[in-house]
Amino acid sequence: MATSLLKRLVRTVVPPPNEVARANRHAARVIDAWRELLSERGEVSGAAIAREALAAYQELEPAYLPAFFDRLAAEFSPEERVLREAAEGYLARPSAENLMRLQRAAAAPRQELFRRLNQAPEGTATLVDMREILLAALSAHPEWQVIDADLVHLFNSWFNRGFLTLQRIDWHTPAIVLEKLIEYEAVHEISGWPDLRRRLQSDRRCFAFFHPALPNEPLIFIEVALVRGISSAVQPLLDLKAPVGDPEKADTAVFYSITNCQPGLRGVSFGNLLIKQVAQRLGEEFPRIKTFSTLSPIPGFTAWLAAHGNELAAPAASAVAALKIAGWDQQPEVAANLQKVLTPLCAHYLINAQHDGAPADPVARFHLGNGARAERLNWLADTSARGLKNCAGMMVNYVYHLDQIEDNHELYVREHRVAATHELRRLARDSAIATPRTAK
Secondary structure (H helix, E strand, C coil): CHHHHHHHHHHCCCCCHHHHHHHHHHHHHHHHHHHHHHCHHHHHHCHHHHHHHHHHHHCCCHHHHHHHHHHHHHHCCCCHHHHHHHHHHHHHCCCHHHHHHHHHHHCCHHHHHHHHHCCCCCHHHHHHHHHHHHHHHCCCCHHHHHHHHHHHHHHHHHCCHHHCEEEECCCCCCHHHHHHHHHHCCCCCCCCHHHHHHHCCCCEEEEEEEECCECCCCCEEEEEEEECCCCCCCHHHHCCCCCCCCHHHCCEEEEEEEEECCHHHCCCCCHHHHHHHHHHHHHHHCCCCCEEEECECCCCHHHHHHHCHHHECHHHHHHHHHHHCCCHHHCHHHHHHHHHHHHHHHHHHHHHCEECCEECCHHHHHHHHCCCEEEEEECCCCCCHHHHHHHCCCEEEEECCCCCHHHHHHHHHHHCCCCECHHHHHHHHCCCECCCCCCC
16 A cells, blocks of 8 residues: 555645646546435445445546545535534533434534445555545645544544454465565564564564454554563664574563554554553463563654753763764764763653653653553664664663553553653663753
8 A cells, every 4th residue: 555655645736726627626526426425325325336436536636636635624524503503402401312413413424424435345445545645734734634533533443453353474474464564664674585584483473463454454563572581782683693592481572663554544553452462472372471571762862862952961962962973883982971971861861851741752652651661771772873863872671561551551641650660760860961851
């Protein structure tokens, strides 16, 4: 889906003035087909009309999409007069009957339209792709948010846990799925088939969620290393020449990569379910494994550091400037000096820096929100170009203590309290931030 969609995204532009009339005509043809789907004939004929309506949209030139989305937003929203009357009726007499009337009036016809489109064989995939296009354009077209809200409402039902299947991916998985892993991997790039093969050997595991409507499209997948002890660096886990370990001797499962595959499903949460289910499954397969840890990037750290450089004490600011030196990680004296300054600053960032009342770092929000505890910072744990650029080579272990997950999750949800070890909190207190302030 992604390749063809990206081509459409690149070409999704507002047509020049002399093309506006043509765009409106083509958009109107699709809208007419979609109205037919909402008619009595569409209700009776079902999948046949849905296929026709879906084909009309799929044939629409990308340059005409803005005109189409404008009409979809304007013409399939709740009727204002009916909604106002229903709201006033409920306020005047808040009965069950008036509540149901209000609920019916508030439901956009778009939702029923999308439900009927979903009867077509490619309906789900097309609607997920449509949302990806919308998300890429919402900043320029905020009026399309009503379409996005309807899709999210439906996706949360269509992609709930009851419809998802957890599958282990190994070297015998169909090639079409294995190719998707190489294409989608977003944390540690898979360099080709030999790299993928190493990641699927006996001391590794890969699991993914699938949906019946998207049989060869992983929604999210997680890569796991079965090792002894919590890993402190990612390069050994990614080394193609590393000897294959005995998984029966492992005592730790390290989740070193989690990738959401479908941008159109952004905001529909699968990750917390995936981690918990994988931990349960691994615990059943390997009873010796008692520790479930991540080795996670800290993608926002250096950007946060740059934004807060004026809050650093002078010696620390001077040390941080060394990050601009090419190959600083290969210079022991420079690296050791940076470690003394950056490790406490990174601990402060993970524990104290906030954005809209939640941890500033997106990976931290994900794992802490799922009930993990921030366990340990690892210096020069990722010496790839991306790792050095985004987080000065540092990575963090989040540990899922299965008997503490629910308590940590509740404290995070209620108070945004960060579960962290005493060592990380001590490091944060020792940071060189002159006046601690939250991120904007």
